[in-house]
Amino acid sequence: MSEEQTKTIMVDNLDPGFRDEVAAVPGGENIKKCFACGTCAAGCPVTNIDEEYNCRRIIRQVLLGLRDEVLKSPLIWLCAMCYRCTARCPQSVNFTDVMRALRFLAVKEGAAPPDLLADNDEIDRLTQLVRRDLIKGSTDGRKTVMEELKARIRQA
Amino acid sequence: MQASAAAARAMSLLAPARGTCIRTKVYPPQRDVTDEPPRIGVFICHCGSNIASVVDVEEVVRRTAVLPNVVLAEHNIYTCADDTQDTIKDKIGQYRLNRVIVASCTPRTHEAIFRDTLRDAGLNPYLLEMANIRDQCSWVHSAAPDSATRKAADLVRMAVGRAARLVPLTEDTVTVKGAALIIGGGVAGMTAALAMADQGFPVHLVEKSEALGGAARDLFRTLDGLDVQAFLAETIDRVIGHPRITVHLHSHVTQVEGHVGDFTSVITTGAKTRQVEHGVVVVATGAVEGKPTTFGYGQSPRVITQRDLSGQLARGELDLPKGATVAMLQCVEQRTADRPYCSRVCCTMAVQNALAVRERHPDARVVVLYRDMRTYGFREIAYKKARQAGVLFVRFDDDAPPGFSLGADGAIELTVRDAIVQRDLLMRPSVLVLAAPIVGQHDRQEVSDLLRIPINADGFFLEAHVKLRPVDFASEGLFLCGTAHAPKFLSETISQASAVAARAASILSRQTMPIGAQIARVDPDKCVSCMTCVHVCPYLAPIVGDDNKAQVQPTVCMGCGSCTSECPAKAITLHHYTDAQILGAIDRLLNAGPGPVGPGEGAYLEQVGVARPRWTEG
Amino acid sequence: MDTDQELVILALCCHYCAYAAADMAGSMRLQYPGSVRVLRFPCTSKIEVNYLLTAFERGIDGILVAGCLEGGCHFLEGNLRARRRVERAKKLLDEIGLGAGRLEMFNLSSAEGPRFAEIATEMHERVVELGPSPLRRGREAVLAGVAGMASLAEAVIAGEKT
Numbered sequence A: 001m002s003e004e005q006t007k008t009i010m011v012d013n014l015d016p017g018f019r020d021e022v023a024a025v026p027g028g029e030n031i032k033k034c035f036a037c038g039t040c041a042a043g044c045p046v047t048n049i050d051e052e053y054n055c056r057r058i059i060r061q062v063l064l065g066l067r068d069e070v071l072k073s074p075l076i077w078l079c080a081m082c083y084r085c086t087a088r089c090p091q092s093v094n095f096t097d098v099m100r101a102l103r104f105l106a107v108k109e110g111a112a113p114p115d116l117l118a119d120n121d122e123i124d125r126l127t128q129l130v131r132r133d134l135i136k137g138s139t140d141g142r143k144t145v146m147e148e149l150k151a152r153i154r155q156a
Numbered sequence B: 001m002q003a004s005a006a007a008a009r010a011m012s013l014l015a016p017a018r019g020t021c022i023r024t025k026v027y028p029p030q031r032d033v034t035d036e037p038p039r040i041g042v043f044i045c046h047c048g049s050n051i052a053s054v055v056d057v058e059e060v061v062r063r064t065a066v067l068p069n070v071v072l073a074e075h076n077i078y079t080c081a082d083d084t085q086d087t088i089k090d091k092i093g094q095y096r097l098n099r100v101i102v103a104s105c106t107p108r109t110h111e112a113i114f115r116d117t118l119r120d121a122g123l124n125p126y127l128l129e130m131a132n133i134r135d136q137c138s139w140v141h142s143a144a145p146d147s148a149t150r151k152a153a154d155l156v157r158m159a160v161g162r163a164a165r166l167v168p169l170t171e172d173t174v175t176v177k178g179a180a181l182i183i184g185g186g187v188a189g190m191t192a193a194l195a196m197a198d199q200g201f202p203v204h205l206v207e208k209s210e211a212l213g214g215a216a217r218d219l220f221r222t223l224d225g226l227d228v229q230a231f232l233a234e235t236i237d238r239v240i241g242h243p244r245i246t247v248h249l250h251s252h253v254t255q256v257e258g259h260v261g262d263f264t265s266v267i268t269t270g271a272k273t274r275q276v277e278h279g280v281v282v283v284a285t286g287a288v289e290g291k292p293t294t295f296g297y298g299q300s301p302r303v304i305t306q307r308d309l310s311g312q313l314a315r316g317e318l319d320l321p322k323g324a325t326v327a328m329l330q331c332v333e334q335r336t337a338d339r340p341y342c343s344r345v346c347c348t349m350a351v352q353n354a355l356a357v358r359e360r361h362p363d364a365r366v367v368v369l370y371r372d373m374r375t376y377g378f379r380e381i382a383y384k385k386a387r388q389a390g391v392l393f394v395r396f397d398d399d400a401p402p403g404f405s406l407g408a409d410g411a412i413e414l415t416v417r418d419a420i421v422q423r424d425l426l427m428r429p430s431v432l433v434l435a436a437p438i439v440g441q442h443d444r445q446e447v448s449d450l451l452r453i454p455i456n457a458d459g460f461f462l463e464a465h466v467k468l469r470p471v472d473f474a475s476e477g478l479f480l481c482g483t484a485h486a487p488k489f490l491s492e493t494i495s496q497a498s499a500v501a502a503r504a505a506s507i508l509s510r511q512t513m514p515i516g517a518q519i520a521r522v523d524p525d526k527c528v529s530c531m532t533c534v535h536v537c538p539y540l541a542p543i544v545g546d547d548n549k550a551q552v553q554p555t556v557c558m559g560c561g562s563c564t565s566e567c568p569a570k571a572i573t574l575h576h577y578t579d580a581q582i583l584g585a586i587d588r589l590l591n592a593g594p595g596p597v598g599p600g601e602g603a604y605l606e607q608v609g610v611a612r613p614r615w616t617e618g
Numbered sequence C: 001m002d003t004d005q006e007l008v009i010l011a012l013c014c015h016y017c018a019y020a021a022a023d024m025a026g027s028m029r030l031q032y033p034g035s036v037r038v039l040r041f042p043c044t045s046k047i048e049v050n051y052l053l054t055a056f057e058r059g060i061d062g063i064l065v066a067g068c069l070e071g072g073c074h075f076l077e078g079n080l081r082a083r084r085r086v087e088r089a090k091k092l093l094d095e096i097g098l099g100a101g102r103l104e105m106f107n108l109s110s111a112e113g114p115r116f117a118e119i120a121t122e123m124h125e126r127v128v129e130l131g132p133s134p135l136r137r138g139r140e141a142v143l144a145g146v147a148g149m150a151s152l153a154e155a156v157i158a159g160e161k162t
């Protein structure tokens, strides 16, 4: 974690408007319902492989008003859009859609390059190809598939 | 409790018709069995397959039939069925049985039923004995039928040992004094008073302060928007105007004597005393806000309690600078090792106040520091509303409480670790609002001593049973409601008080009531006037009579046996649990030899009396 | 026939707690050793040292006394006094060489069915370890007693029935 991300947060200076801004973007409406139970993070496949990514923490940062930290963070691009958190959240926060709202704001405010949205879609598409091949490979002959996989990764 | 509360409402509607539809069951006269040798009939139950699928019931019958004093032993599919009970009645007559044993399920549920069977057959109900061969045998030894059968036979044999020595007992009745004494004039006391008075019972309502209302005098709105002050004013008016309620302000109850149905008490108002007679007592002495001693409370006018804040909000006194931070700290001096309980109302008060602050001061930041938000039931909706209104909820662990400092200039500084972003939060709030605990009345021990009612470790009065008798004390005729029992919301106080009114009415509406016969009796010839029984008895049942000998007031004694075990002269007998009856069971279990067994008196007389007088204990 | 089954343990139970817990163990269909026989008391405060000693004298293998949780006795201090009596009886058992281990007092609430099964098992295992009471009459003697009694009783019954 960077130094920026460990220092004390001055509550009296926080930007209380950020959470309302997120809530105003379609998809972000329910963010303030979150009661920090952590159910989302417990089921998230991304958190599962990389603890630095944590849906609950991202929500918290928004509620605290840590605008720059959230919008400039590469972490908001890691979400796989799988909707597991959304399905499990007891408060119907719809975090996947919140995430979409955050990405939209990041691009809109210039905190992220405009083509990142399209890039992300492409990465997702490739990921799906790899996934399909891996699954097929595990049913009909590993060797060719693993070679193919490596080739594709190089290509990407 | 809700059920009793609903019953109270219904009863007040039915009050005019009370007593018009009661049919009294008539029993045949009881046969005098005093001079007869024991003639025991044993009825062993299959309980369908509950018992018979494990225990060899016929084997138990065979083993029982040969025991002395047993004249009849048989087995039935369902002993509690109507037709079997008719058979039992017939057999009692046919075999001139004078003791009956039912070996079946637990006496806790079925003793009353079979006692009634005996009564119907003209036998004294105390001549029944039960052997629990289902709940405590077939069900717990279903994997070991042989062992279960042996045990069932043993249990029946013990019952035979005891039954042979059972004696008929008569139950006293007392005349019920149909009035109520209520201690405490808060919402609980007033609600119970109105409910009982509306049902037609006179009520004495005793309040130690100068006014009715109690803690609710400092409350303004409930979460669902009820105007507490208006409600209180209306309730007080009704109480004062009610023809059947006598309000005693500035008063204390200084003496309570008697027992359920028939109490005589003294109410002291200044120098004046007044004696009143009543059938029940309701304890509604309430609780108060515990003043915090930490987080600068009392040192800075900007550190207040949630109750102070609701008062300031209600009176429009809350003054905040632009962009101010309001910090709320939950669970102050509660849910700790010293005070482990939760005051129930604070989380909801915080949410309610936080919403009000955000509404009136939209630019204020409201931060709630909490350990768990316990806005139970529909109060969760308000909690969600508060989150949506932008109130920030930050959780901390009890082992990492927020850091606090009060600057020389009066500035409050609060730090807390946010476990989710794993960073410290620092704030300098304009107001720090503490969730102070609700604590029992300071003089609760006096009330406890007066009525002999228990106080739990948290400093509140303890009900008889949390599920089965939630508004009763263990002593008959004493009831409990409101925050004297535990912290609770106004709405919970009201339904509990209504429940009390219904429970109390079930006593007050009778002319007379029977008192159980399982009571202690002193043999004056043996009593050495040592007073041990007097200080041992939890109900002060034994008194010393004119002859300087102890005697147990039959209507006060609850039949625990404490005194009998402690009397150094072995002068006291507990009816239905005499030495002969208890030793009879033990002897029959261990010595299957013929003839009468066991001494009627204890063989180890010197081993009684280990009690020390109460006043020497810490 | 193994000796385990022959052991007899008395459970002197308060009506309000342990007796109710024993019923609950039943409705939960918990299993515990068949040696335990429950005798009901209005409160453990009714249990006198005399009863304990008499039972041991007659040859009981073990006794467990079970009352409400401390502070939970319906008669305030009944169970505390019972505990003092049990302690005293234990001392005496040690003095006469029978051993204090054959007697124990437990506290539990009426909601603790599983705890009752646990206590019964614990006491049973302890008594198995200690073996049958040396004061116990042999099984043969008991059976002989039963036989003697049977003939006596039969005579009585025969007289009654005709």
Ligand SMILES: Cc1cc2nc3c(=O)[nH]c(=O)nc-3n(C[C@H](O)[C@H](O)[C@H](O)COP(=O)(O)OP(=O)(O)OC[C@H]3O[C@@H](n4cnc5c(N)ncnc54)[C@H](O)[C@@H]3O)c2cc1C
Binding pocket: B183, B184, B185, B186, B187, B188, B189, B190, B206, B207, B208, B209, B211, B212, B213, B214, B215, B216, B219, B222, B223, B251, B252, B253, B284, B285, B286, B287, B288, B289, B307, B345, B349, B438, B441, B443, B447, B481, B482, B483, B484, B488, B489, B490, B491, B493
């Ligand atoms: C700090 C605090 C905040 C609360 N906030 C809320 C809230 O926000 N919402 C809500 O729904 N509920 C709240 N409650 C709870 C609510 O106040 C209670 O449920 C209700 O008022 C209890 O009524 P009561 O009659 O049982 O006790 P009380 O109102 O305490 O009344 C007891 C009365 O008995 C009198 N008394 C005491 N001892 C004796 C004696 N020995 N002899 C004669 N009289 C005696 C007292 O003077 C008092 O008048 C709060 C309670 C407290 C203490």
Ligand code: SF4
Binding pocket: A040, A043, A044, A045, A046, A047, A055, A078, A079, A080, A081, A082, A083, A084, A085, A086, A095, A096, A099
């Ligand atoms: S949608 Fe995103 S945040 Fe939610 S579980 Fe899936 S990857 Fe995790």
Ligand code: SF4
Binding pocket: A033, A034, A035, A036, A037, A038, A039, A040, A041, A055, A056, A059, A085, A088, A089, A090, A091, A092, A093, A095
């Ligand atoms: S599951 Fe829902 S309520 Fe729980 S932390 Fe995640 S978003 Fe918040």
Ligand code: SF4
Binding pocket: B522, B526, B527, B528, B529, B530, B531, B532, B533, B534, B542, B549, B550, B566, B567, B568, B569, B570, B571, B572
């Ligand atoms: S304890 Fe026994 S001897 Fe002492 S006063 Fe009571 S009855 Fe009499």
Ligand code: SF4
Binding pocket: B519, B520, B536, B537, B538, B539, B540, B541, B542, B552, B556, B557, B558, B559, B560, B561, B562, B563, B564, B574
């Ligand atoms: S049996 Fe119990 S209630 Fe009755 S007098 Fe003795 S100690 Fe008191």
Ligand code: FES
Binding pocket: C014, C015, C016, C017, C042, C043, C044, C045, C066, C067, C068, C072, C073, C074, C075, C078, C079
């Ligand atoms: S009432 Fe259970 S031990 Fe006294």
